[in-house]
Amino acid sequence: MTQELLSFDHELMQWFNAPHLHTLALDQFFYAVSKIFIWLPTFALLLYTITKTKKRESILIIIGIVLVFLITDRITSGLMKPVFARPRPSHDPAIMDMLAYAFNYRGGAYGFPSSHAGNSFAIATFLTMLFRNRTLGITIFSWAVICSYSRMYLGVHFPSDIFVGATLGTLFGWFSFWFYSKVLKSKFPKLACDDEFSPSQIKALCYCLAAQIFTIASVSVILKQM
Secondary structure, X not given: OHHHHHHHXXXXXXXXXXXXXXXXXHHHHHHHHOOHHHHHHHHHHHHHHHHHHHOOHHHHHHHHXXXXXXXXXXXXXXXXXXXXXXXOHHHOOOOHHHOOOOOOOOOOOEOOOOHHHHHHHHHHHHHHHHHOOHHHHHHHHHHHHHHHHHHHHOOOOOHHHHHHHHHHHHHHHHHHHHHHHXXXXXXXXXXXXXXXXXXXXXXXXXXXXXXXXXXXXXXXHHHHHO
């Protein structure tokens, strides 16, 4: 059964990696979206929106967001990767020569589970629960899916790495929001704020994230033609 699951994982990996579809533009796009610092404009607007609306309560929210990344990254990268020690597809002799890569990027030695998938789904879960807006939730989870898929396109994570990372991230995002909303807010009631996020603020966040994705895609195409 284990061997059958591994074989299926390898087959899915080749399908998602899609070596025959790799182009310079796609390589640049997925390599870029895989980098956390490229999303700083959206993160900056997010922090501004939270601090402006929630005022002193934003301190508790930021603690929750920091907790999201600390728990997810430490458990996936700091604990599970060295414990399971499963090679990334880019380092697995059984499949590494069947895949395509971008700019010879191969990642570190171990890849189970994916911390990229974990972190992106964790923050998507936390923010969706915080803003309680369907459109923003769809937008943020779409971003999480793109970030997660980029790791398979780049050849550095198996589908099972992504699935487990995303599942854990969703759970950790839920736990961090529960800790913020039930524990921190009850412990520091004077910091609580009843003000709600306005529709215009939510639209601005959606547009900002969508604009960043579009900009990265456009720049990738332009660079290809240079």
